[in-house]
Amino acid sequence: MAEPNVVLNNPGLAGTTREQELIAAVQRGQNELFYELVRPYERRVYAAALAILRNETDAEDVAQEAMLKALANIRQFRAEAKFSTWLIQITVNEALMRRRRERTAVMEGIDDRRDEEGEYTPRDFADWREIPSEALERKEVREKLAEALASLDRKYREVFVLRDVEQLNIQETAEALGISVASVKTRLLRARLMLRDLLAGGWEQGWFSRLPFEKGSKPW
Amino acid sequence: MVNGKAVNCELVWREISNYLEDDVDAGLRTAMDEHFRTCKKCASVLAGMQNVVRLYGDERMIEVPAGYGRRLEKRLARDARVRSRGWSTWSAWLVPVAALVLITGGLKWASSLTVAHPLQSEHAQPGRNIPPDMVVVVSVGAKEFHRPGCEVIHNKDKTRTLTATEAIREGYVPCVRCLRKYVQVAEAETGSEESESEVHADADLDMRPRGVR
Numbered sequence: 265m266a267e268p269n270v271v272l273n274n275p276g277l278a279g280t281t282r283e284q285e286l287i288a289a290v291q292r293g294q295n296e297l298f299y300e301l302v303r304p305y306e307r308r309v310y311a312a313a314l315a316i317l318r319n320e321t322d323a324e325d326v327a328q329e330a331m332l333k334a335l336a337n338i339r340q341f342r343a344e345a346k347f348s349t350w351l352i353q354i355t356v357n358e359a360l361m362r363r364r365r366e367r368t369a370v371m372e373g374i375d376d377r378r379d380e381e382g383e384y385t386p387r388d389f390a391d392w393r394e395i396p397s398e399a400l401e402r403k404e405v406r407e408k409l410a411e412a413l414a415s416l417d418r419k420y421r422e423v424f425v426l427r428d429v430e431q432l433n434i435q436e437t438a439e440a441l442g443i444s445v446a447s448v449k450t451r452l453l454r455a456r457l458m459l460r461d462l463l464a465g466g467w468e469q470g471w472f473s474r475l476p477f478e479k480g481s482k483p484w
Numbered sequence: 485m486v487n488g489k490a491v492n493c494e495l496v497w498r499e500i501s502n503y504l505e506d507d508v509d510a511g512l513r514t515a516m517d518e519h520f521r522t523c524k525k526c527a528s529v530l531a532g533m534q535n536v537v538r539l540y541g542d543e544r545m546i547e548v549p550a551g552y553g554r555r556l557e558k559r560l561a562r563d564a565r566v567r568s569r570g571w572s573t574w575s576a577w578l579v580p581v582a583a584l585v586l587i588t589g590g591l592k593w594a595s596s597l598t599v600a601h602p603l604q605s606e607h608a609q610p611g612r613n614i615p616p617d618m619v620v621v622v623s624v625g626a627k628e629f630h631r632p633g634c635e636v637i638h639n640k641d642k643t644r645t646l647t648a649t650e651a652i653r654e655g656y657v658p659c660v661r662c663l664r665k666y667v668q669v670a671e672a673e674t675g676s677e678e679s680e681s682e683v684h685a686d687a688d689l690d691m692r693p694r695g696v697r
Contacts, residue, residue, distance in 0.1 A: 295563075295564035296561070296564050298560055298564060299556070299557050299560045299561070302560075303553070306548075306552070306553055306556055307543060307546040307548050308543075308546065310546070310548050310552060311546045320549055324548075324549060324552060324555070327552075327556065328555070328556055328559050331556060331559075331560060332559070332560070332563055335560065335563065335564075383494070383497070383498060384497075385497065386497060386525075386528075386529045386532075388528070388532075390528060394531070394534075394535060394538075395535050395538075395539060397538070397539070397542055397544075399539070400539065400542050400544040400545060401544070406544065406545060406547065409539060409540065409545060410545070410547065413540070424540070428536075428537050428540050428541050429540055429541060429545070429546070431541065434505065434507070449501065449502065449507075452501050453498070453500070453501035453502075456500075456501055456504075456533045456536055456537065457497070457500075457501075457529070457533070459536045459540070460529065460532035460533050460535070460536050463532070463535070463536065464532060
């Protein structure tokens with residue numbers, strides 16, 4: 265028999281407490297509350313899948329599969345872990361399995377063996393200032409940022425997305441992708457530097473031309 | 485300074501990501517802080533990287549397909565309904581039972597469609613425990629199937645290759661020369677008290693053609 269709906273009767277609970285209540289309720293069998301539990305993370309789940317699969321249809325499908333898997337295994341979730349991290353790790357695992365099945369990794373994996381040795385030298389040293397987050401309200405800016413991210417090699421893109429978009433820590437990123445902590449750090453450095461250079465180049469092309477920067481200064 | 489020494493740009497670029505992660509020791513952090521104050525290039529690299537981390541970490545950067553959330557919610561709701569019925573209700577066990585009935589019935593029906601060929605030789609032994617995927621050859625007008633290379637294959641220029649299972653299904657019997665051990669097993673078991681159920685329980689296939697006992 266389903267438990268009384270304690271969560272919906274306490275809508276004023278703080279975020280974390282509310283999440284804990286939702287988790288406990290779903291673990292007791294109130295499956296209808298699962299969407300409320302995962303809704304804050306649904307976009308991040310999709311982004312994680314997309315970073316690995318690079319195909320919107322596959323990413324959505326894997327996002328749904330990952331959610332269903334999380335629901336099926338919710339009793340295995342332990343309170344000491346962070347729910348969003350657990351969810352993202354399931355998603356990454358599902359996406360990696362999907363990619364292995366479809367053998368796309370064979371094509372993209374070729375470049376995994378090179379270019380972690382040697383150092384990356386930044387190319388652009390213009391004056392800088394902080395880009396206001398409001399810039400992201402503009403679709404054009406979001407698209408340019410997404411294009412820059414998509415242009416990275418798979419190994420850099422995956423690490424960057426898990427660390428800087430999904431907010432997993434270095435260790436969690438390493439575990440999710442099955443690579444070493446040292447590799448995560450190396451790839452993350454490269455990804456951040458490359459994105460910085462790509463976006464600095466974008467500045468020259470006027471991506472942020474309607475932003476209120478001072479003449480002659482760059483956000484980079 | 486690291487141990488009292490200033491750091492150069494190359495070291496700063498190498499460690500700048502770790503610096504943002506707060507994953508450098510105190511000495512290096514102090515040295516890098518000092519370097520950023522005096523080196524415009526490295527200050528530019530740091531500021532750019534901070535912009536990258538901050539902008540991409542903003543949830544607004546994540547674009548999802550139109551209707552994504554609604555489709556996800558519907559799928560989860562559908563799954564939740566199925567789960568909430570629980571295993572104690574009749575519908576929960578009826579489904580697997582019905583599936584089992586269908587599968588069993590389907591198998592019986594499929595097997596009934598298989599044409600049971602009579603043995604090509606009524607005096608021959610059908611053989612037992614022959615590996616089902618064993619490659620064998622048969623020849624036109626002959627009654628036996630053979631291992632490739634068997635010396636007693638008739639009409640060697642008119643042979644065809646098939647598996648032991650297929651050969652048996654077509655009514656061929658194993659050659660007593662090249663497949664003797666399988667025939668002897670069958671002979672040894674003939675007249676034994678092995679029950680019918682034990683025969684069916686045998687992990688190896690009963691290689692006798694269907695309908696022939």
